[in-house]
Amino acid sequence: MTFDSSQLTPVDDALEYLLxxxxxxxxxxxxxxxxxxxxxxxxxxxxxxDVPPWANSAMDGYAVRYSDxxxxxxxxxxxxxxxxxxGSALTPNTAARIFTGAxxxxxxxxxxMQEQCSVDGSHVQLSSSIDGxxxxxxxxxxxxxxxxxxxxxxxxxxxxxxxxGLLASLGLDSVLVxxxxxxxxxxxGDELIEPGSAAGLGQIYNSNRYTLAxxxxxxxxxxxxxxxxxxxRVETERALQKASQQADIIISSGGVSVGEEDHVKAVIEGQxxxxxxxxxxxxxxxxxxxEFDGTPVLALPGNPSAVLVTFLILARPYLLKMQGxxxxxxxxAVAIADFxxxxxxxxxxxxxxxxxxxxSTDAPIGTTEGxxxxxxxxxxxQVYGRSLSDHLPKIQLYPxxxxxxxxxxxxxxxxxxxxxxxxxxxxxxxxxxxxxxxxN
Amino acid sequence: MTFDSSQLTPVDDALEYLLxxxxxxxxxxxxxxxxxxxxxxxxxxxxxxDVPPWANSAMDGYAVRYSDxxxxxxxxxxxxxxxxxxGSALTPNTAARIFTGAxxxxxxxxxxMQEQCSVDGSHVQLSSSIDGxxxxxxxxxxxxxxxxxxxxxxxxxxxxxxxxGLLASLGLDSVLVxxxxxxxxxxxGDELIEPGSAAGLGQIYNSNRYTLAxxxxxxxxxxxxxxxxxxxRVETERALQKASQQADIIISSGGVSVGEEDHVKAVIEGQxxxxxxxxxxxxxxxxxxxEFDGTPVLALPGNPSAVLVTFLILARPYLLKMQGxxxxxxxxAVAIADFxxxxxxxxxxxxxxxxxxxxSTDAPIGTTEGxxxxxxxxxxxQVYGRSLSDHLPKIQLYPxxxxxxxxxxxxxxxxxxxxxxxxxxxxxxxxxxxxxxxxN
Numbered sequence: 001m002t003f004d005s006s007q008l009t010p011v012d013d014a015l016e017y018l019l020x021x022x023x024x025x026x027x028x029x030x031x032x033x034x035x036x037x038x039x040x041x042x043x044x045x046x047x048x049x050d051v052p053p054w055a056n057s058a059m060d061g062y063a064v065r066y067s068d069x070x071x072x073x074x075x076x077x078x079x080x081x082x083x084x085x086x087g088s089a090l091t092p093n094t095a096a097r098i099f100t101g102a103x104x105x106x107x108x109x110x111x112x113m114q115e116q117c118s119v120d121g122s123h124v125q126l127s128s129s130i131d132g133x134x135x136x137x138x139x140x141x142x143x144x145x146x147x148x149x150x151x152x153x154x155x156x157x158x159x160x161x162x163x164x165g166l167l168a169s170l171g172l173d174s175v176l177v178x179x180x181x182x183x184x185x186x187x188x189g190d191e192l193i194e195p196g197s198a199a200g201l202g203q204i205y206n207s208n209r210y211t212l213a214x215x216x217x218x219x220x221x222x223x224x225x226x227x228x229x230x231x232x233r234v235e236t237e238r239a240l241q242k243a244s245q246q247a248d249i250i251i252s253s254g255g256v257s258v259g260e261e262d263h264v265k266a267v268i269e270g271q272x273x274x275x276x277x278x279x280x281x282x283x284x285x286x287x288x289x290x291e292f293d294g295t296p297v298l299a300l301p302g303n304p305s306a307v308l309v310t311f312l313i314l315a316r317p318y319l320l321k322m323q324g325x326x327x328x329x330x331x332x333a334v335a336i337a338d339f340x341x342x343x344x345x346x347x348x349x350x351x352x353x354x355x356x357x358x359x360s361t362d363a364p365i366g367t368t369e370g371x372x373x374x375x376x377x378x379x380x381x382q383v384y385g386r387s388l389s390d391h392l393p394k395i396q397l398y399p400x401x402x403x404x405x406x407x408x409x410x411x412x413x414x415x416x417x418x419x420x421x422x423x424x425x426x427x428x429x430x431x432x433x434x435x436x437x438x439x440n
Numbered sequence: 441m442t443f444d445s446s447q448l449t450p451v452d453d454a455l456e457y458l459l460x461x462x463x464x465x466x467x468x469x470x471x472x473x474x475x476x477x478x479x480x481x482x483x484x485x486x487x488x489x490d491v492p493p494w495a496n497s498a499m500d501g502y503a504v505r506y507s508d509x510x511x512x513x514x515x516x517x518x519x520x521x522x523x524x525x526x527g528s529a530l531t532p533n534t535a536a537r538i539f540t541g542a543x544x545x546x547x548x549x550x551x552x553m554q555e556q557c558s559v560d561g562s563h564v565q566l567s568s569s570i571d572g573x574x575x576x577x578x579x580x581x582x583x584x585x586x587x588x589x590x591x592x593x594x595x596x597x598x599x600x601x602x603x604x605g606l607l608a609s610l611g612l613d614s615v616l617v618x619x620x621x622x623x624x625x626x627x628x629g630d631e632l633i634e635p636g637s638a639a640g641l642g643q644i645y646n647s648n649r650y651t652l653a654x655x656x657x658x659x660x661x662x663x664x665x666x667x668x669x670x671x672x673r674v675e676t677e678r679a680l681q682k683a684s685q686q687a688d689i690i691i692s693s694g695g696v697s698v699g700e701e702d703h704v705k706a707v708i709e710g711q712x713x714x715x716x717x718x719x720x721x722x723x724x725x726x727x728x729x730x731e732f733d734g735t736p737v738l739a740l741p742g743n744p745s746a747v748l749v750t751f752l753i754l755a756r757p758y759l760l761k762m763q764g765x766x767x768x769x770x771x772x773a774v775a776i777a778d779f780x781x782x783x784x785x786x787x788x789x790x791x792x793x794x795x796x797x798x799x800s801t802d803a804p805i806g807t808t809e810g811x812x813x814x815x816x817x818x819x820x821x822q823v824y825g826r827s828l829s830d831h832l833p834k835i836q837l838y839p840x841x842x843x844x845x846x847x848x849x850x851x852x853x854x855x856x857x858x859x860x861x862x863x864x865x866x867x868x869x870x871x872x873x874x875x876x877x878x879x880n
Contacts (some may be wrong), residue, residue, distance in 0.1 A: 004671075010508060033635065034648055034650070034653060037653075037657050037658070039656045049639070051845060052644070053641075053644070054642075057489075079819055082800075083630055083631035083642075083671075084629065084630025084631035084632070084640065084642055084643065084671070085628055085630070085631075085642055086640075086641050086642040093865075096567065100475060100742070101631050101632065101644065101742075102642065103641055103642045107734075121492070121648055125729075140797055145844075145845040145847065146841075148844065152847065153850065157850075159654075160654065160657040160658075160875065160879055161650075161653075161654025161657075161658060161748070161879060162654075162748055162849035162850050162875075163650050164650040164651060164845045165647040165648065165650050165651030165654070165744055165748070166647070166648035166650075166655065166746075166846040166847060166849075166850050167635075167650070168635045168645055168646065168647040168649070168848065169644075169645050169647035169744065169845065170635075171636070171637075171638075171639060171645050172634050172644070173635040173636030174633070174636075174637075175657070178678070180441075189523055189524065189525035189541065190522060190523055190525070191523035191525075191542065192524070192878045193611075194608075194613070195473065195608045195609075195612055195613040196612075196613030197611075198611075199489070199493060199524075199600055199611060201493075201494060201526050201540065201543055202494075202523075202524055203524065203528040204541065204544045204609075205490070205604070205608055205610070205611050206606040206608065207605040207609035208605065210474070210604040210605050210607070210608035211601050211604060211605030211608075212600060212601075213474060213601075214477045214599075214600065214601030214602075214604040215601045217477050218477070218600075218601060219483075226803070231522065231523075231524070246482070250792050266667060271849075291493050302540075302541075304605055304609065307605075308602055308605070325482075326597050329794075331773075331795045331796060331797065331833055331853070333773035333774070334773070334774070334828075334831065334832050334833070336624065344520070354769075355697055355771045356771065371509060388774075388829050388832075388869060389828050391573055391774065391869065392774050393771055393773075393774070399449040403584075403585055404585075405585040405586065405606070405609065406602045406603075406605045406606040406609065407585065407586070407592065408607060409602035410592075410593065410597075410600075410602050410603050410606050413769055414777075426659065428790075429828060434771075434874065435600065435602075435876055436874070436876045436877040436880055437874055437876040437877065439601060439880070440876055440879070
């Protein structure tokens with residue numbers, strides 16, 4: 001890891017360095033399961049019960065003892081066990097009417113689906129041969145899915161909808177999670193004013209604060225707004241002190257430089273350290289990492305597109321690790337370039353992009369009243385023996401990649417990546433990260 | 441579209457039918473931009489300003505009149521314009537010290553980066569030939585990115601972090617959005633109890649309520665819990681009436697059938713209509729769509745895995761359209777099967793899956809203290825002239841796909857899709873939807 005400011009630092013080196021610096025938060029709290037979406041488990045979660053807790057029927061039908069079926073005669077229906085009810089022990093040579101989820105009565109070992117039975121008054125009979133019946137069929141065994149004491153979720157797991165359902169199915173209504181990171185966000189630049197007021201000559205709206213607020217909320221962390229810091233040493237020091245008292249980490253936008261109008265570097269160095277990097281990333285490049293009074297500082301560039309990209313690529317993994325997550329998996333998709341990029345760059349490019357399957361028709365499913373949804377599956381069954389690249393999604397770029405505006409990021413579904421020193425020709429495979437994968 | 445209950449209905453037909461039934465919400469509200477993440481714009485958003493609002497410097501450097509450079513002599517520095525300040529008109533044959541983002545002084549048309557200048561006392565001079573300088577360089581023109589009156593976001597756009605930043609950059613601090621849909625969720629089944637209490641024999645925990653709460657929160661909609669409805673006609677009718685008064689749409693789990701223990705169908709038919717489908721989907725199959733007292737009803741199956749899949753594939757597009765979104769783009773990735781599935785099914789299978797690039801090493805970037813992050817890019821530059829499929833991500837399945845438990849969904853990063861009637865051999869391309877793409 002070099003901090004030679006005359007050289008461009010590769011993105012992966014910077015990320016690796018950052019991830020080695022992270023101190024995972026130790027603060028935990030119990031939250032109700034209904035408030036736990038997006039939170040990170042602070043201990044491994046084990047089950048206190050067997051799932052299913054008792055053998056039960058997987059179907060609506062008739063519970064029998066398999067051996068009683070051999071006679072192939074009609075069995076009297078001796079009891080009725082709806083879901084939620086508890087039957088009595090099964091009288092030999094009888095059947096119990098049973099419903100999906102109901103506990104198997106003692107003595108019964110097999111369930112015949114109602115569709116395979118004929119009912120005559122109070123008796124039930126197999127409508128076909130016993131050869132089609134297996135002992136134990138349509139019965140879910142006790143503990144078949146999870147046994148008491150088994151770990152179901154690891155420490156560091158982030159809770160999605162399915163984890164909430166999984167924990168609820170174990171009877172849990174609260175969980176121990178890490179406290180949400182508090183992230184102080186400050187913007188530097190005398191030219192900035194907040195949206196909602198009229199801008200005078202020389203003033204521009206502070207958009208980075210809103211972009212960062214959205215990014216932080218998407219990660220289920222707490223946004224602590226510190227507003228716009230004037231370009232003065234006293235103001236900068238006061239803001240950083242407030243931030244380090246109120247927050248677990250500080251994120252600034254507006255760039256940190258050695259320029260005469262920039263006090264961030266000097267103030268941080270007075271009470272910690274700061275490394276200024278020139279990253280091999282586009283958009284982006286100026287990026288600083290440091291510590292002020294023991295609180296980590298990530299200083300992003302000021303350009304709105306660069307804020308978005310450097311947050312997603314560098315700050316997000318840092319924050320998620322700090323929040324206690326045990327892993328991050330963002331696997332890019334491979335798509336086929338529908339664009340040219342003849343000139344290689346000495347920085348890795350992250351480009352606003354959309355992907356679409358070539359098979360998509362002009363009238364995708366559900367095009368009604370100006371609404372379109374492209375969930376219909378492209379047909380990739382004919383891929384065998386043909387060129388696979390004809391069947392991968394095509395990737396298109398927003399025309400004005402160089403703009404600092406977020407129009408391109410808004411147009412895009414995600415970002416395409418072009419590696420340092422590489423050019424792109426049409427038809428070439430290119431990696432694509434969906435924003436949905438990175439914004440949460 | 442057939443409602444013949446003896447036939448399996450294809451998923452795409454069901455989805456197309458559902459999307460044609462949707463009435464988009466008409467309820468709108470103004471919200472502050474800081475509360476607008478995930479909300480859907482209720483009108484096209486146009487800009488009230490030019491961006492940039494005035495020509496400004498793209499660099500720290502010196503603003504000059506290009507024609508004054510021809511003499512190649514040192515120019516006196518006549519003023520200093522930091523970001524946020526407003527300069528005076530540029531005196532001919534002088535330069536203005538200028539910083540990134542500061543308005544260009546009247547008369548200046550070009551900015552020389554400070555790195556390309558040499559400064560001697562109060563004078564500045566190009567350090568290299570004028571041939572490297574273009575008239576207008578390093579100047580961002582007024583309105584270059586957005587012009588007053590230009591539409592920047594369409595009605596029906598869902599607001600992500602970048603849209604918040606984009607709107608803020610236009611000076612907007614509030615937006616008109618659709619009111620969040622209120623979604624009443626009810627679970628049917630006498631065997632269900634809520635987590636947090638001890639379950640007796642025959643009782644199981646209501647996990648679907650928590651899964652659905654998480655799914656609904658992920659879409660930024662309001663979850664209206666109606667709890668567990670007893671298997672009685674009176675209770676079912678009371679619950680549906682309450683739901684239709686309190687909510688825009690009703691989602692039930694627990695399956696609707698013609699079974700003797702199920703009153704949902706009869707009650708809904710009494711005050712509306714209901715179509716029971718057998719969908720060609722696995723997990724899933726029983727799925728009902730109807731209307732009770734004018735409120736739409738989506739009745740999902742009871743199996744927890746089936747709830748997750750049918751919600752993501754069928755309910756989610758319906759809800760997002762109802763919420764006012766103008767399009768949904770979920771483009772699956774193509775990955776290479778690292779599994780076999782020899783037996784074709786008459787239902788489309790949605791399988792819990794993980795994807796990973798074959799190039800991933802055992803020690804991905806940032807593996808420290810039990811943490812791993814796989815953001816490092818796989819190298820696909822050597823793909824030319826080789827088999828592309830060697831460079832696509834490999835897809836693995838959770839071993840117990842048939843379980844109703846959500847353990848598989850929790851293990852998974854997303855869902856692989858296997859079409860009706862198809863088998864899968866190792867090495868074959870398979871479509872993969874990331875959960876991140878579907879859970880928001």
